[in-house]
Structures are given as structure tokens and as C-alpha cells.
Amino acid sequence: MTRDIAKVPGPLTGLSVKLITAIALVIVLVQVATFLPSLANYRIGWLEDRLRVGGVAIRVFDAVPDVMDLPVEITDPLLQSAGAIAIVYRREGQTDLIVLDAITMPEQTHLADLRETNPMMSIVAALDTLAFGGQRTLRIVGHPPGTSDAVVEVLMPENPLRADLVTYATNIALVSIVIAGVTAFVIYILTESLLIGPIKRLTAAMLAFRENPENGTLVIVPDQTRRDEVGILERALSDTQAELFAMLRQRRHLADLGMAVSKINHDLRNMLTSAQLLSDQVANLDDPQVQRLAPRLVNTLDKAIAFAQTVLDYGRQQSNPPRPQPVDLRALGFEAALSAGATGHPRIIFDNKVPDDLVISVDPDHLARVLVNLFKNAREALEAAGTTISRPEIGFAAMAGEENIRLLVSDNGPGLPPRARENLFVAFEGSAKAGGTGLGLAIARELVEANGGSIELVDDGEGTVFAIDLPLGAGERR
Numbered sequence: 001m002t003r004d005i006a007k008v009p010g011p012l013t014g015l016s017v018k019l020i021t022a023i024a025l026v027i028v029l030v031q032v033a034t035f036l037p038s039l040a041n042y043r044i045g046w047l048e049d050r051l052r053v054g055g056v057a058i059r060v061f062d063a064v065p066d067v068m069d070l071p072v073e074i075t076d077p078l079l080q081s082a083g084a085i086a087i088v089y090r091r092e093g094q095t096d097l098i099v100l101d102a103i104t105m106p107e108q109t110h111l112a113d114l115r116e117t118n119p120m121m122s123i124v125a126a127l128d129t130l131a132f133g134g135q136r137t138l139r140i141v142g143h144p145p146g147t148s149d150a151v152v153e154v155l156m157p158e159n160p161l162r163a164d165l166v167t168y169a170t171n172i173a174l175v176s177i178v179i180a181g182v183t184a185f186v187i188y189i190l191t192e193s194l195l196i197g198p199i200k201r202l203t204a205a206m207l208a209f210r211e212n213p214e215n216g217t218l219v220i221v222p223d224q225t226r227r228d229e230v231g232i233l234e235r236a237l238s239d240t241q242a243e244l245f246a247m248l249r250q251r252r253h254l255a256d257l258g259m260a261v262s263k264i265n266h267d268l269r270n271m272l273t274s275a276q277l278l279s280d281q282v283a284n285l286d287d288p289q290v291q292r293l294a295p296r297l298v299n300t301l302d303k304a305i306a307f308a309q310t311v312l313d314y315g316r317q318q319s320n321p322p323r324p325q326p327v328d329l330r331a332l333g334f335e336a337a338l339s340a341g342a343t344g345h346p347r348i349i350f351d352n353k354v355p356d357d358l359v360i361s362v363d364p365d366h367l368a369r370v371l372v373n374l375f376k377n378a379r380e381a382l383e384a385a386g387t388t389i390s391r392p393e394i395g396f397a398a399m400a401g402e403e404n405i406r407l408l409v410s411d412n413g414p415g416l417p418p419r420a421r422e423n424l425f426v427a428f429e430g431s432a433k434a435g436g437t438g439l440g441l442a443i444a445r446e447l448v449e450a451n452g453g454s455i456e457l458v459d460d461g462e463g464t465v466f467a468i469d470l471p472l473g474a475g476e477r478r
Contacts, residue, residue: 019191024184031176035169040122042168043129046161047112047140054087054154055144076100083160085137088153089144106137110158114142115151126165133162198223198230202237209241214248322363322451329407330354333396336368340375342394348382350375353397360405362470366447370455371396371409373440374466378411381464385414407468408458415464416457424457 079087079100086099110133112125138158144150205220212218219241222234333352337343342350375394382392395410416424425445448455453470 019196020184020188023187024180027180027183028176031180035172035176036123036126037119038172039130039165039169040119040126043126043161043165044114044117044122046164047114048142050083050154050156051114051140051142051152052145054084054140054152084154084156086155088155089150090153091147091150106155108137109139109155110136112138112140114140129158129162130165130169133158133165135159195230198234202234206237213241213244214252216245219245322366324361324363324451326359326361327364327367329358329360329398330356332364332368333371336371337375337394337396339368340372340379342375342379345379347392348379349391349393351393351395353395355398358398358400360470362451363447366451370444370447370468373444374409377440378409378413378464381413382411389413401472403472404453404469405472407470408465409468410463410465412463415462421457425455 079085079098084100086097089096136158138156138161140154140156142152144152202220205218209215209218209220220234220238222238223231224235225231226234330352333354334343337350337352342348375396378394382389382394385392389412391412393412395408397408397410399406399408425441445455448468448470451470453468455466455468458465458467
């Protein structure tokens with residue numbers, strides 16, 4: 001099964017491009033949000049200017065008794081200054097009209113009422129002028145300056161307004177684009193130097209170290225002057241890489257050492273086996289001196305061979321994932337005790353206190369190996385105690401709690417010595433007997449933890465009691 005090798009992103013797919021694009025889009029959206037009200041205000045200002053010019057013409061209406069008698073030499077310049085084709089003045093029930101000479105009044109007009117302005121309607125009207133204005137006649141209605149009861153209407157082509165709006169919108173758009181580009185570039189330069197650059201360096205360093213974690217030169221050198229989150233991340237990553245580098249070197253040395261020890265043990269076991277064959281032949285001699293020393297020699301060779309074989313088995317051990325299945329715990333206890341020699345023993349009593357109806361979901365092979373190790377250690381401790389214990393006994397019990405199921409393996413032997421307690425579950429150091437390897441408890445802990453549980457020594461003041469805790473989901477009543 002192959003895995004994809006992570007690579008540093010390219011110039012168009014990296015975080016920098018995404019960042020500057022996001023910044024530019026945000027700035028453009030902000031500019032658009034301010035552009036529409038600005039466009040509406042420009043339109044209203046433009047219409048008010050035309051209405052103001054119309055107000056100047058009103059003053060002429062007030063000074064002349066009959067507006068219709070005004071010559072075109074006076075009215076046309078007034079209308080042309082306002083850009084209008086006609087101006088209507090209504091006051092106190094009276095309506096006056098002046099029209100540009102030789103102009104036919106349009107039948108339909110587009111109303112622009114400045115007496116009531118709404119921000120949203122102003123924006124819609126400005127967009128309507130940009131989209132559809134140009135050929136329509138605009139009718140501007142409002143109050144003349146300084147009055148509130150009179151009404152002025154200015155009729156004029158809409159095309160000049162649309163042309164000015166287009167020019168204004170174009171200028172604002174260009175300015176917005178320039179502002180967005182400059183702002184995004186400045187923010188990008190700052191974030192590139194303060195954030196994106198260090199992140200790129202960390203990414204490249206992590207990928208390079210991943211490819212060759214045993215190369216000490218690839219450990220990142222952090223910037224000790226930074227006190228922000230990036231600086232903390234750099235120092236933490238550097239420490240992690242350094243620890244991982246040292247761990248891998250130690251692991252390689254231990255692997256090489258373990259291989260050498262395995263070879264030595266293999267050869268030593270072969271030599272001890274040959275010595276054992278010779279000792280068996282020597283034991284058959286009739287010499288009394290030989291008959292007295294031969295059992296001790298055979299016992300020593302058996303222990304040496306067993307030690308070499310145990311080390312080889314531990315080195316070859318593979319950690320297979322647990323495969324939980326329903327297991328009758330009482331029956332499994334009897335089988336493990338039989339394999340460990342705890343049942344059928346001439347002196348030792350095996351007391352299985354597990355209820356008949358208790359079923360747990362666990363890997364049976366793993367739990368059986370754990371129980372065999374514990375039962376075997378208990379049997380050997382009781383055998384070593386000899387007749388000092390009048391009624392040697394090994395107990396096996398189970399208690400279902402609220403959060404876990406606790407299995408108890410106990411014996412009434414002399415207990416563990418202090419050295420064994422200090423190095424409990426440590427391979428080659430936690431043995432309670434002379435010549436032992438301590439691998440049994442180490443393997444037991446690995447198997448229990450693989451099934452999501454824990455194992456500990458319970459100090460109750462008498463004998464030895466080991467407690468195995470398995471998760472609550474691992475047990476159920478049948």
C-alpha cells in the first residue's frame with residue numbers, strides 16, 4: 001500500500017495566493033458597499049443642482065405679472081442654463097410654465113421626486129438611471145430653495161445625468177480597484193513577513209524532516225526572539241524533532257543490540273542444549289560424586305536454556321490487534337489455570353470465584369496469556385515458599401463496577417520482594433525469582449493495555465493480588 005507524499009504547495013495553490021485573494025475580495029466588497037450609497041448621493045446632488053437653477057428662474061416668474069409675455073430671449077437662456085426644456089412653477093393654486101422655444105413637450109416622463117427621499121429607493125433609482133437612462137425625459141420635482149409651499153418641476157433629458165453617473169461610477173471603480181490592490185499588497189507584505197513566511201519555513205522543515213528523520217541537520221532552528229504563537233510553535237517543533245531524532249537513534253541502537261542479543265542467545269541456547277545432553281550422559285554414571293552434583297548441573301542448564309528461549313520469544317513477539325468476542329470468564333480461568341499448572345496440583349488449591357453467568361467481550365487469546373502468566377507466577381511463588389504456608393491457595397475473582405470490570409488474581413504466598421515491586425512490569429528487571437527475566441508481567445501489561453484496560457498490583461497486606469481493569473463495554477451479563 002503506497003501513501004501520498006506531501007509536497008510544498010506551488011505558487012498558485014499556496015496560502016499566500018489564497019490570503020491576498022481573500023483580502024482583495026473583502027476590500028472590493030467594502031468598496032461596493034460604500035459605492036452604491038455614494039452613487040445615489042451623487043445623483044441626488046446632481047438633481048438638486050438642476051432644481052436650484054430652476055429656482056433662479058422662479059424669481060423671474062415672481063417679478064413678472066404675466067409669464068407668458070416674457071420674450072424667448074429671456075426664457076431660453078434661463079432654460080438652457082438649467083439644461084431644461086421646460087420649467088413649471090406651482091404656488092397658491094397658480095401654475096406657470098415656460099418652455100424652450102421650438103420644443104414639443106414629451107408625452108411621457110420619468111419622475112424624480114426630491115420631496116421624499118429614501119436611501120434604498122435612491123440607490124435603486126441610481127442603478128435604474130445607469131441601466132435604462134439615456135432616451136427618457138426626466139421630470140424633477142421639488143421645493144425651491146427658501147420655500148416649502150411652492151413646487152418646481154424641471155423637465156429635461158435624462159442622458160446628461162446618465163453620462164455624469166457613468167463617469168462618476170467609472171472613476172470610483174478605478175479608485176476602488178487601486179485602493180484594493182495597494183491595500184491587499186501592503187497587507188500581503190506584512191503577513192508574508194510576519195506569518196506566511198514562517199509558516200512556509202515550518203512546512204518545508206517538517207516535510208524535509210519527515211523524509212529523513214534521522215538526519216540531525218534537518219531539525220529546525222527556532223527564532224528565539226519571537227514571543228508570539230509562531231515563535232512558540234517553532235520552539236515546540238524544534239524540541240519535538242530533537243526528541244524524535246534522539247528516540248529514533250536510540251531505537252535503532254536498541255534494535256541492533258537486540259539483534260545481536262538474539263544471535264548470541266540462539267548460539268548460547270544451542271551450546272547449552274549440547275551441554276544438557278552431555279550432562280544427561282554424565283548423570284548416568286555410577287560415581288557418587290557425580291550423582292550428587294549432576295541434578296544441580298541439570299537444573300542450572302535447564303534454567304539457562306529457559307532464559308535464552310524466553311528472550312528469543314520476547315524478541316520475536318508480534319503485537320497483533322485484539323479481536324474481542326464474547327468469552328465465558330469462569331471457563332477461561334479454569335483453562336488458564338490448567339495451562340499454568342495451578343489446577344491438579346498436589347498441594348495448591350485453585351479457587352475460581354467468577355460467577356457462572358459472567359461473559360466479557362475481550363480477545364480470548366490475549367486474556368488467556370495474561371492469566372497464564374499470573375497463575376504461573378503465583379504457583380511458582382507458592383512452590384518456593386514450601387511448607388511455610390499451611391494451605392497454599394490461588395484465587396480468581398471478578399467484580400463488575402460502574403465504569404469497568406475488575407478481575408483479581410491472588411495468592412497467599414510470601415508476596416513480592418521490594419526490588420520486584422519497584423520495577424514491576426519492566427522487562428528484565430521485574431522478576432521476583434532468581435534467574436527470572438520479568439518478561440511475563442511486561443507482556444501481560446502490553447496485552448491488557450491493547451484491550452483498553454490496565455493492570456496493577458493491589459497491596460492488601462497479605463500475599464500478592466493483581467487487578468485487571470477492563471472497560472465497562474467489555475462485559476455483560478448472560
